[in-house]
Amino acid sequence: MQKHIRQAIESGVPDSFSFMHPLMRKNYGQWDWHERPRPGVLHHVSLYGDEIWTVRAGTQRQMDTDTIRELCEIADEYADGYVRFTIRSNIEFMLADGSRVASLIDKLLEQGFPVGGTGNAVSMIAHTQGFLHCDIPATDASGVAKSIMDSLHDEFINERMPNRVRLSTSCCQINCGGQADISINIQHTKPPMINHDLVANICERPSVVARCPVAAIRPALVNGKPSLEVDEKKCVCCGACYPPCPPMQINDPEHSKLAIWVGGKNSNARSKPSMQKLVVAGLPNNPPRWPEATAAVKTILQCYKEDARDWERLGEWIDRIGWQRFFDMTGFPFTRFHVDNWSGSRYTLNHSTHIRF
Amino acid sequence: MISDNMKYVRDAEGYIVQPADWDENFARKLAAEEGLELDDNYWSILCFMRGYWQQNNVAPDVRHVTRHLVEAHGYDKKKAKQHLFELFPYGYVKQACKVAGMQRPRAWSTG
Amino acid sequence: MKTQHKTPNLDQLESGPWPSFVTGFKRLAEKNDMMADLLGQLEHSYENKKGYWKGGTISVMGYGGGVIPRFSEVADKFPASAEFHTLRIMPPPGLHYDTDILRKFCDIWDEHGSGLLALHGQSGDMMFQGCSSENVQGAFDAINELGFDMGGAGPSVRTSMSCVGAARCEHSCFNEAVAHRTVMNSFTDDLHRPALPYKFKFKFSGCPNDCMNSVQRADMAVIGTWRDDIQIKQDEVKAFVQTRGRQYTVDNVTSRCPTQCMTLNADDSISIDNRNCVRCMHCINVMTKALSPGKDRGVTILLGGKRTLKIGDLFGTVIVPFKKLETEEDYTGLVELAETIIDFWAENGLEHERCGEMIERIGFATFLEGVGIEAEPAMLAQPRSNSFIRMDTWDEEADKWKQRHAEKAGVK
Ligand code: SF4
Ligand code: SF4
Ligand code: SF4
Ligand code: SF4
Numbered sequence: 001m002q003k004h005i006r007q008a009i010e011s012g013v014p015d016s017f018s019f020m021h022p023l024m025r026k027n028y029g030q031w032d033w034h035e036r037p038r039p040g041v042l043h044h045v046s047l048y049g050d051e052i053w054t055v056r057a058g059t060q061r062q063m064d065t066d067t068i069r070e071l072c073e074i075a076d077e078y079a080d081g082y083v084r085f086t087i088r089s090n091i092e093f094m095l096a097d098g099s100r101v102a103s104l105i106d107k108l109l110e111q112g113f114p115v116g117g118t119g120n121a122v123s124m125i126a127h128t129q130g131f132l133h134c135d136i137p138a139t140d141a142s143g144v145a146k147s148i149m150d151s152l153h154d155e156f157i158n159e160r161m162p163n164r165v166r167l168s169t170s171c172c173q174i175n176c177g178g179q180a181d182i183s184i185n186i187q188h189t190k191p192p193m194i195n196h197d198l199v200a201n202i203c204e205r206p207s208v209v210a211r212c213p214v215a216a217i218r219p220a221l222v223n224g225k226p227s228l229e230v231d232e233k234k235c236v237c238c239g240a241c242y243p244p245c246p247p248m249q250i251n252d253p254e255h256s257k258l259a260i261w262v263g264g265k266n267s268n269a270r271s272k273p274s275m276q277k278l279v280v281a282g283l284p285n286n287p288p289r290w291p292e293a294t295a296a297v298k299t300i301l302q303c304y305k306e307d308a309r310d311w312e313r314l315g316e317w318i319d320r321i322g323w324q325r326f327f328d329m330t331g332f333p334f335t336r337f338h339v340d341n342w343s344g345s346r347y348t349l350n351h352s353t354h355i356r357f
Numbered sequence: 358m359i360s361d362n363m364k365y366v367r368d369a370e371g372y373i374v375q376p377a378d379w380d381e382n383f384a385r386k387l388a389a390e391e392g393l394e395l396d397d398n399y400w401s402i403l404c405f406m407r408g409y410w411q412q413n414n415v416a417p418d419v420r421h422v423t424r425h426l427v428e429a430h431g432y433d434k435k436k437a438k439q440h441l442f443e444l445f446p447y448g449y450v451k452q453a454c455k456v457a458g459m460q461r462p463r464a465w466s467t468g
Numbered sequence: 469m470k471t472q473h474k475t476p477n478l479d480q481l482e483s484g485p486w487p488s489f490v491t492g493f494k495r496l497a498e499k500n501d502m503m504a505d506l507l508g509q510l511e512h513s514y515e516n517k518k519g520y521w522k523g524g525t526i527s528v529m530g531y532g533g534g535v536i537p538r539f540s541e542v543a544d545k546f547p548a549s550a551e552f553h554t555l556r557i558m559p560p561p562g563l564h565y566d567t568d569i570l571r572k573f574c575d576i577w578d579e580h581g582s583g584l585l586a587l588h589g590q591s592g593d594m595m596f597q598g599c600s601s602e603n604v605q606g607a608f609d610a611i612n613e614l615g616f617d618m619g620g621a622g623p624s625v626r627t628s629m630s631c632v633g634a635a636r637c638e639h640s641c642f643n644e645a646v647a648h649r650t651v652m653n654s655f656t657d658d659l660h661r662p663a664l665p666y667k668f669k670f671k672f673s674g675c676p677n678d679c680m681n682s683v684q685r686a687d688m689a690v691i692g693t694w695r696d697d698i699q700i701k702q703d704e705v706k707a708f709v710q711t712r713g714r715q716y717t718v719d720n721v722t723s724r725c726p727t728q729c730m731t732l733n734a735d736d737s738i739s740i741d742n743r744n745c746v747r748c749m750h751c752i753n754v755m756t757k758a759l760s761p762g763k764d765r766g767v768t769i770l771l772g773g774k775r776t777l778k779i780g781d782l783f784g785t786v787i788v789p790f791k792k793l794e795t796e797e798d799y800t801g802l803v804e805l806a807e808t809i810i811d812f813w814a815e816n817g818l819e820h821e822r823c824g825e826m827i828e829r830i831g832f833a834t835f836l837e838g839v840g841i842e843a844e845p846a847m848l849a850q851p852r853s854n855s856f857i858r859m860d861t862w863d864e865e866a867d868k869w870k871q872r873h874a875e876k877a878g879v880k
Contacts, residue, residue: 005529006609010660011617012653013628016560016635016645019569024635031638033757044636052636062597064492065574065583072567083570085563085587087629087680094636112487128590131513132506133538133554133597135521140513142489143481150484175775176590179684201366201374204415204460211820213778240777244463246522253517266683268676269750270726273683275781287514288477310720311754342780369539370524418623419532419663420814435657442661448532449663450622451525461525 021082021094023052039159040115041101053095055104057113058149058156061089061127062142070111078104088124088166090117116157119164122301123156125149126168128176136243137171138186138256139285144169147289148184148297155301162308162317165301166264172251173238179264179276181314182300184293187259187281191235192248196222203228203245211240258283258293262300263315274315280332296332303329322356372454372461376410379458387456391447398444399456401429406457416459419449470501470548473508477515496583502598503582505546512542526553526601528608531660534618535604551600552582556593556619557611561630561648561672563588572614580607591669592629593619617656623820624662625655625810626669633674633692639752640674641692641765642793647802648672651690654803658810665817665826668810675761676749682773682784687823688806689770689784696762697742698751704758709736721751766792769802771809772824782824785832789846812838842872 017025027046034044042054060067071091075083078100079093086092091113095101105115117123125148128134130141148167155161168177170185177183199205205228209217216234220227228248230241239250250256260283264276279300283292300314307329308317318326327334340348365383366374371390373379384403388395395403405425409417419441426437445452450462472494481490493510496503509520524537536554543550559565573594577583582598589595594616599607608618619627628651631637633644651670658664671682674692682689709717714732722730722738726748729741738758740751752759769791770784788805792798809823816838817826827835836843845851 005605006612008528008530008608008618008660009612010530010656011612011615012656012659013558013617013649014560014615015649016562016564019560019564019566020562020635021564024564029634029640029643031634031636031640033638033760035756044638054636058486059587060487060489060492061588062489062492062584062586064496065578065585066495067487067492068570068574068585068587072570075567081567083565083567084632085565087563087588087592087631089587114485114487126590131510131519133521133536133552134519135523135538137519139517140510143478143514146481146484146486146488146490149486153485174777178590178681178775179781202368202460203463206413206415207819210818211778238777246463251518256517264684266678266681268678268746268748269753270724270748273678273783275684275783285517287517288480311724311750344780415819418665418819419661420665423663438657438661438663442530442532446529448525448527448661450532451527455525463523 019082021052021080021084023050023096024094026050027052036119036159037101039121039157040105040118042118043098051096051098053098053101055093055095055101055108055115056086056090056117057093057108057115058117058124059089059091059113060142060146061124062132071113074104074107074111078107086117086123088117088126090124114153114157116159119159120161121156121159122152122161122165122167124167126166126177126180128169128171130171134171136174136239136251138188138239138251139171139258140287141169141171141177143288144171144184144290144293147291148294151294151298152301161301161305163311163313165304165314167297168264172242173240174243179266181262181264181276182297183261183264183276184297185259185261186256186285188237188239188250188252188256189282190252190255191216191230191232191237192239192241192250193252194228194230195247195249196225196227198247199227199245200225202247205245208241208245208248211244213238213240217241253285256285257281258285258290260293260296260300263313263318265313265315267313269313270311271313271316271319276315278338279330281337299330299332324356368461370455370461373458374460376458376460379407383458384456387458391452391456393444393452393456395456398440402426402441402444402453403457405429406453406459410457410459416454416457416462422449422453470497470504472497472504473511473546475507475511478507478511493584500578500583501548502552502600503549503584505548506552506582506584506598509540509542509546509549512545521552526604528605528618531618533621533624533660533662535608536621537601549598552597553599553601553604555581555596555599555604555608555611556589556591556621556627557596557616558619558627558652559588559592559594559616561628561645562632562635563592564635569614573611576607576610576614580610591619591627593627618660620659620662620667622662623664623666624660624668625652625658625664626667627659628652628670628672629680630672631674631679633672637674638756638760639677639692639749641694641761642674642690642767644672644674644692647690647767647793647799650799651803651806655806655810664810664814666820666822668813668823670806676747676768677753683770684773684781684783685775686773686784687771688809689773690767690802691770692761692765693747693768693790694762694765695790696764698740698745698762699760700738700740701758702737705738705755706736708755708758721754724750726750766790766794767802769805772822772827774822774824778820779825779828782822782828784824786847787836787841789844808839842868 168180170177259281261276671686773784
C-alpha cells in the first residue's frame with residue numbers, strides 16, 4: 001500500500017492578510033471608533049478617515065456548498081469578494097460604500113439570511129455537533145439551534161435587549177457549547193446502562209475507572225466475565241465514562257433531559273467573568289422542535305428584557321435583583337438541586353444577612 | 358469481528374480484542390498489513406509498549422513511548438517523537454497501538 | 469440518483485425564518501448519495517432520540533490527528549453514509565476569506581466529500597463533514613495544496629481562534645493575527661502529532677471584552693490590555709453627554725465603573741483615576757468615540773480555563789499580568805513561555821488531565837515554581853485566608869521578593 005502518497009505540507013495556520021478586505025488590511029490596527037447605524041450593521045472609522053460598513057447575517061452553520069456559493073455571489077456583488085465569519089457562525093460582508101448597505105440587506109433577506117446579531121441583540125446560538133456528527137450525543141444540535149433561532153428571530157434582528165445575549169447548547173455533558181448567558185444542555189438523570197458482555201472486549205477498564213469524577217466505577221466480574229460496575233449511589237450521571245467505554249450507555253431517549261443554565265459571561269466589562277448557574281432541569285428532549293426548552297428560554301429573556309438595566313448582562317441583572325426574585329419572576333421551581341455540592345460549593349452559599357424581602 | 362485461525366480476535370478496524378493474545382507473529386502480520394517492516398527500532402517500541410501494558414493494563418500515552426526512546430536510546434525529546442512518527446507515519450493510535458496489540462484506544466473519541 | 473428517505477421530523481425544520489440546514493442537506497442529497505443516506509440516518513436519530521455514530525482511527529500520511537472518524541452503526545439501513553468522517557482544517561486568524569478560496573473549498577468538497585461544510589466548529593476549525601475513508605487523503609491533499617493545513621484532535625495542541633481585532637476593531641490592544649500565527653505555527657508538531665496528556669487550546673482576544681471566550685475555554689488565554697491611561701477625547705465626551713444627557717452618562721458610564729474610578733465633571737468632561745482602572749472596557753464600550761484603550765498596550769495571559777470534565781469548570785487565571793507584544797523578542801518570549809508550560813504539563817500531567825486540572829491538583833504555587841515564574845499579587849483575587857501551611861522559609865521567600873523589587877528598581 002502507501003505508494004505515491006503525498007507528504008503533507010505542514011504549513012500550519014494560513015496568513016489572514018491576503019483574505020482580508022483591502023480596507024481592513026490598509027487600516028489594520030488603525031481603527032478609531034465605531035457606531036451601529038441599525039441592527040446588523042457596524043460602521044467603523046479609521047484614524048486615516050477611511051470608513052467601512054459591516055453587514056452581519058445569520059447562517060445555519062452546517063452549510064451545503066451551494067449555500068456557500070450563494071453567499072460568495074453576494075460578496076462578489078457587494079463586498080469586493082471578501083467575507084468573514086464570527087465565532088457564532090454569522091457571516092459578515094464588509095462594504096466600502098455605505099450607500100449600498102440597504103440594498104445588500106434587501107438581497108440577504110430575499111435569500112433568507114436574517115440580518116442582525118449586533119450590539120444588544122440575541123446572537124446566533126453556539127452550536128455543537130449533535131446527532132449529525134458526534135459519537136456521544138443525547139440530542140441534536142443543528143435542530144435545537146434552528147428551533148431556538150426561529151423563535152428568537154425577532155431578537156436577532158432587533159437590538160432591544162439590555163445588553164448582548166449569548167446562547168449556547170450542548171448535546172452531552174462534555175458541554176462543547178461552553179459558557180453563555182443562557183445555555184441549554186443535556187442533563188442525564190440515570191446512571192449508565194452497562195452491556196456487560198461487551199465491556200471486556202472493547203474497554204480499557206483502568207482508563208474508564210480513572211475517568212469517573214466521583215470514583216463510582218470499579219472493576220467487577222459479571223457472569224464470569226471481566227466488566228465494570230457503577231456505584232449508583234455515587235454516580236452523578238455525567239456520562240464521562242461513555243466515550244472511553246461505549247457499552248456504558250448513558251444516553252436515554254427518556255431520561256436524558258435538558259437543563260437550562262444562565263449567567264455565564266466571559267467579558268470583563270464591569271463585573272469579572274462568571275460561570276453559568278442552574279435554572280431549570282428536567283425538560284424533555286423533544287425533537288424536532290424542543291418546544292419546552294424554547295419556551296423556558298423565552299421566559300428568561302422576557303423577564304431580563306423587562307427588568308434589567310441598560311448594559312446589564314443577564315448574570316449581572318440577577319446579581320442585582322437576587323436569585324429569590326429571579327425565581328419569583330420567572331416562575332421556575334427552586335429545588336434542592338440548585339444547591340451546589342461540588343468542591344468549593346460553600347462559597348456559593350450566602351454567608352451574610354444580605355437578603356431581599 | 359474477524360478471527361484469524363481462531364487465535365487473534367480483532368475488531369472491525371483490526372485492533373486486537375484481547376491484548377493478552379498478542380504475540381510477535383501477530384505484530385509481524387499487522388505490520389505487514391500496515392506496510393511496515395519491523396526492525397530493531399520497532400521492536401524497542403513494541404517491547405516497551407507491551408511491558409507498559411503488562412504493568413498497567415492500559416496502552417501507554419505517546420509521551421511515555423517518547424520518554425522510553427529518550428531513556429533507552431539517548432534521543433532528545435523532539436527527535437524521539439519525530440522518530441516515532443517516522444516509524445508510524447499514520448500516527449501512534451492508528452499504527453503503533455494496533456501493531457503492539459492494544460485495544461483500540463477510545464480515550465480520544467470525543468471531548 | 470438514490471430515492472430520498474422520508475424525513476417527516478426533519479421536514480418540520482424547514483419552516484421558520486432562520487436558514488434551514490435541512491433544506492441545504494436535501495439539496496445535496498439530490499446529487500450525493502452519501503447525503504441522501506445521511507438524511508435518512510439523521511431522521512432515524514430524531515425518531516429514536518439516539519445517536520448512531522461510532523468513532524475509529526483514520527489519519528492522513530504523516531499526521532496523527534485532525535480527522536474525526538465516524539462510522540455508522542446503522543449502515544445496513546443507510547449504506548452510503550456508512551463512513552462519514554470530518555476533516556478539521558485550520559482557518560486564517562479572524563476567519564477572513566475571499567470568495568475565490570471559498571469556491572475552491574466548495575469544489576474540492578463536492579468532488580471528494582459530501583458537500584457539507586460547517587463554518588466553524590467550536591474549536592474554530594472549518595469542518596469538512598462527510599468523507600469516506602478512501603477519500604480522506606485525497607481531500608486533504610487538495611485542501612493542503614491551497615495552503616491550508618489540518619487542525620488538531622486528540623491529546624494535542626488544538627486549533628486556535630483569534631478575534632477580528634486589529635483588522636476592524638478599535639479596541640484591539642495587540643496584533644492578534646500575528647500572535648495567533650506565531651504561537652500556533654511554533655506548535656505544528658504538537659498539533660499534528662498528538663503526544664500530550666490531553667488537549668491544549670490557545671485563544672487570542674484583542675481586549676478584555678474577550679470576544680473569543682478565552683477565559684473559560686482556553687488553556688492559555690492571551691487577552692489584550694494596556695498599562696497607561698485611557699485615551700480621552702474630551703470634546704467627544706462632551707458631545708456624548710450633551711446628546712444623551714448627564715443622567716444617562718452617570719447611570720450608564722461613571723456609576724457602572726467597577727472600581728468607581730470615573731467622575732463626570734461639572735463641565736461635562738470626564739476624569740479617570742487610571743491607577744484604579746481595572747481595564748474592564750465598560751466605559752470604552754459605551755463611549756466608543758470618546759474613549760479608547762491607552763497607548764502602552766500589551767497582553768495579560770491567563771492559564772487553565774476549561775469546561776466541566778473532570779473536576780468542574782475552571783476559569784483561566786492570571787499567570788502574566790502584562791507583557792508587551794511588539795518586537796520579535798516579545799513574540800519569542802510568548803512562544804517560550806507556552807513551551808515551558810506545555811513541557812511541564814507534559815511531564816507532570818496525568819492522562820486526560822487538562823493543564824488547569826493539574827494546577828489544581830499540585831497547587832498554583834508549586835506550578836509557578838515548576839515553570840520558573842514568581843508569584844505576584846495580580847495573580848490572585850486575595851491572599852490565603854487559611855493558616856494551615858508550613859512557612860518556616862518565610863525569611864528566604866521575603867528576601868526574594870525584596871531582591872526582585874530592588875532589581876526592578878535598578879532596571880528603571
Ligand atoms: S456536546 Fe457532547 S455530544 Fe455534543 S458535540 Fe460536544 S461532545 Fe458531542
Ligand atoms: S456517569 Fe459519570 S459519575 Fe456515573 S459512573 Fe459514569 S463517569 Fe462515573
Ligand atoms: S476582543 Fe476586543 S479587540 Fe477583539 S473583537 Fe472583541 S472587542 Fe474587539
Ligand atoms: S475601563 Fe472599566 S475600570 Fe477602567 S475606567 Fe472604564 S469602566 Fe472603569
